[in-house]
Amino acid sequence: MKTIAYREIEGTSAGYYVLLGVLVVLIAIGGLSALYMEHEGHHVTGMTNQIVWGMPHVFAVFLIIAASGALNVASVGSVFGKTPYKPLAPLSGLLAVCLLMGGLIVLVLDLGRPDRLIVAMTSYNFKSIFAWNIFLYTGFLGITVVYLWFMMERRMNEYSSKAGLVAFVWRLILTTGTGSIFGFLVARSMYDSAVLAPMFIIMSLAFGMAIYLLVLFSAYHGTGRALGDATVRRLKNLLGVFIAAILLIVLIFHLTKLYGTQYHGVERFILLDGGIYTFLFWGVQIGLGCIVPLVLLYAPATASSRGAISLASVLVVLGGLAAMYVIIIGGQAYPIEMFPGWEVQSSFADGVVHEYAPSMYEIALGVGGTALALAMVTVGIKVLRFLPLSLADADVE
Amino acid sequence: MTRSRTPGRSANSPFGGKGALFAAIVVAMVAIPVAADVPAPKIPKGKGDKCVEPTPFMRRNHMELILHKRDETVHQGIRSTKYSLKECLNCHAVNDEQGQPVAFTDPRHFCTVCHSYASVSIDCFECHNSKPEPKAAATP
Amino acid sequence: MSKELTPTDSYRRRFLGGIGALAAAAFGSGVIVNVARARSPDEAVTGNQRWGMLIDTGKCADGCDECVKACNDENGVTGHGRPETDAQWIRTVTLREKATGRTTKLPMMCQHCEYPPCVDVCPTGASFRRDDGIVLVDKHLCIGCRYCMMACPYKARSFIHEVIMDQKHNAPRGKGTVESCTLCVHRIDKGETTTACQDACTKAGHNAILFGDLKDPNSEISKRLANEPSTQVRGDLGLNLGVRYQGI
Missing domain, CATH: 3.30.70.20 (Alpha-Beta Plaits)
Known part of the structure; x- marks a missing residue:
């Protein structure tokens, strides 16, 4: 294998500045929205006392699990020793750090008292999965930064595969923790399932890979650097496997729920007559987010087209957001079964499906966090040497 | 300082124009608080002869006392009145022209007078009422 | 020691007896003793009540x-x-x-x-x-x-x-x-x-x-x-x- 030369991108083209400008505008809108929600209180959002977590959480959880998935390309190289993946690793680490920070900032800015973030750092309840996650997230950032340093600093190269192994194990625990935020909630019929943890891990692999592919394509197309077909084929095949795995785990999740009679109500709600949630589940999460991308990635007519692979990646991201919406919002919209066997009615929306209409502020905050993650990547590859000068097949293998 | 006004990098000044800007900011930060002669606040007098602790002690440590009392009250149900926020408000209420106690949003409020001078925000009144409890409903 | 009881001794006996009765009451139904007396404002709550x-x-x-x-x-x-x-x-x-x-x-x-x-x-x-x-x-x-x-x-x-x-x-x-x-x-x-x-x-x-x-x-x-x-x-x-x- 030849020595891979990494270089900063030039980053002086009009296209680069337009991209950065658009991202900065989106970040600003997101920031202003957060400020407005914080000042007015959450009544200006679509969130209520029934739907307590809304659009910010859809984006934040998506970004957080995509972050751990984005690190996967690096793990394939270092942990599983696949040489062709090694040149792809630095971007993988950078993307992971940026996506996590984007997701966390959305989560923090949605707090009722974001000004008290310091309390979350000084006062802990160690039985809380949230409290574990504070350590899992900060640990992930630290470990990934060290891993990046070991990869990019020649004198530390020999330790990079060990750091990669630590990062790989840590990211599995992190996504387990994120899935468990929901999995351990015994109160709500949609959650209360250990399957949510592995489901989040598998989803993270696909979401992270899709975003990685999109960023890689944009960067190499934008800079005119060579990107070999073999590399693209490897990555798109990985994405395909991950999508198939999502289908399997989602099937297992619903089968385990369907087996016990007590969950038939919520399963009927998601799978059959939940309106928007049923549409998002079948139409977007499964149809557009899994089936169509699989066809695009493997049908002979489109399998080698970069346009088709990009489209498949975009659809996986859309499907991912839909999956989060169904799990997070749908899981709350379905009424808590407090009195099994009874029909209930109250002033506090007991026994009815809860309405939720996301406000533009919430969406702007989520989009702003995503834009922040992408802006950090955009600036990162300009100031440091994350990207190989060439990923042409002859240079990689 | 005049030298570094030359635009661009000067051979004599390693930082050139940026150095001058930096120096100007530092000077401004030091000079403004000294120059702006804000009068010390006139602190309203409380009821009774003296506070629960000597005034100089209270000025420095009232937040510690309230914080300690706060945790005891919330977690252990200890409702003694010494060092309680309610008692602070009872003695230190400031009345408006109509003889009604003012809220913390009024610049005359006992807490607000000092806190706005010192530029320290008060978190207490995000949840607590900043006026004394009306006598009829007052509890021992 | 086995002579007539002095007034002090009988006081002691009654006192100790009283403590014994009190202790018995406390062990027998500890909660009652606690409830009988209202908690003063500077006393912390305890697990004796729910x-x-x-x-x-x-x-x-x-x-x-x-x-x-x-x-x-x-x-x-x-x-x-x-x-x-x-x-x-x-x-x-x-x-x-x-x-x-x-x-x-x-x-x-x-x-x-x-x-x-x-x-x-x-x-x-x-x-x-x-x-x-x-x-x-x-x-x-x-x-x-x-x-x-x-x-x-x-x-x-x-x-x-x-x-x-x-x-x-x-x-x-x-x-x-x-x-x-x-x-x-x-x-x-x-x-x-x-x-x-x-x-x-x-x-x-x-x-x-x-x-x-x-x-x-x-x-x-x-x-x-x-x-x-x-x-x-x-x-x-x-x-x-x-x-x-x-x-x-």
Whole structure:
């Protein structure tokens, strides 16, 4: 294998500045929205006392699990020793750090008292999965930064595969923790399932890979650097496997729920007559987010087209957001079964499906966090040497 | 300082124009608080002869006392009145022209007078009422 | 030593005997000794008490919401005319049994679990259970993440969605934090023996709500629980609730 030369991108083209400008505008809108929600209180959002977590959480959880998935390309190289993946690793680490920070900032800015973030750092309840996650997230950032340093600093190269192994194990625990935020909630019929943890891990692999592919394509197309077909084929095949795995785990999740009679109500709600949630589940999460991308990635007519692979990646991201919406919002919209066997009615929306209409502020905050993650990547590859000068097949293998 | 006004990098000044800007900011930060002669606040007098602790002690440590009392009250149900926020408000209420106690949003409020001078925000009144409890409903 | 008893000796004997009797009483029914004497304001609460409620749904009258009004008044739970986001510490729930069509009604509020899911999930420890069994939110620690609301099986908690002024002095509440029924903790700390909702229910002549100490075998609530059937809502979760219901 030849020595891979990494270089900063030039980053002086009009296209680069337009991209950065658009991202900065989106970040600003997101920031202003957060400020407005914080000042007015959450009544200006679509969130209520029934739907307590809304659009910010859809984006934040998506970004957080995509972050751990984005690190996967690096793990394939270092942990599983696949040489062709090694040149792809630095971007993988950078993307992971940026996506996590984007997701966390959305989560923090949605707090009722974001000004008290310091309390979350000084006062802990160690039985809380949230409290574990504070350590899992900060640990992930630290470990990934060290891993990046070991990869990019020649004198530390020999330790990079060990750091990669630590990062790989840590990211599995992190996504387990994120899935468990929901999995351990015994109160709500949609959650209360250990399957949510592995489901989040598998989803993270696909979401992270899709975003990685999109960023890689944009960067190499934008800079005119060579990107070999073999590399693209490897990555798109990985994405395909991950999508198939999502289908399997989602099937297992619903089968385990369907087996016990007590969950038939919520399963009927998601799978059959939940309106928007049923549409998002079948139409977007499964149809557009899994089936169509699989066809695009493997049908002979489109399998080698970069346009088709990009489209498949975009659809996986859309499907991912839909999956989060169904799990997070749908899981709350379905009424808590407090009195099994009874029909209930109250002033506090007991026994009815809860309405939720996301406000533009919430969406702007989520989009702003995503834009922040992408802006950090955009600036990162300009100031440091994350990207190989060439990923042409002859240079990689 | 005049030298570094030359635009661009000067051979004599390693930082050139940026150095001058930096120096100007530092000077401004030091000079403004000294120059702006804000009068010390006139602190309203409380009821009774003296506070629960000597005034100089209270000025420095009232937040510690309230914080300690706060945790005891919330977690252990200890409702003694010494060092309680309610008692602070009872003695230190400031009345408006109509003889009604003012809220913390009024610049005359006992807490607000000092806190706005010192530029320290008060978190207490995000949840607590900043006026004394009306006598009829007052509890021992 | 075996001679006649001096006055001092007999005093000692009576004194020691008294201590013995006191100790026997304390060991035999430790709770009574504690209840007999009201806690002074500077004394911490202990696990010798566990406050709870017994609600007889058969007595909860149709169309009555006196308990809700009394609670709102007692704790200054005011709305902004936005039912989706306004706080509700206590609400009345109407039930209809699917199989039989039997209807009943009950007030629903924080159940003051012994093993509260809200306390388990709270990242900062703002949700906590006081030694005497009352589950509270320490609003000084609450960062407004709302994970407790996700975890509560009873939808007992509300998030404060907008700025609040002129709070009741006994019930501080503010934007961006979570809150729920405090079992009128300020009354308990004063040594009072009823909650606002119970008072209102009694005043309305229904007597559906009874508040008391579950650990005091002589309290009315303990006696009734020992002799009459009662249930815990979602008892299958094993949370050991402080609020018990009859007639469902």
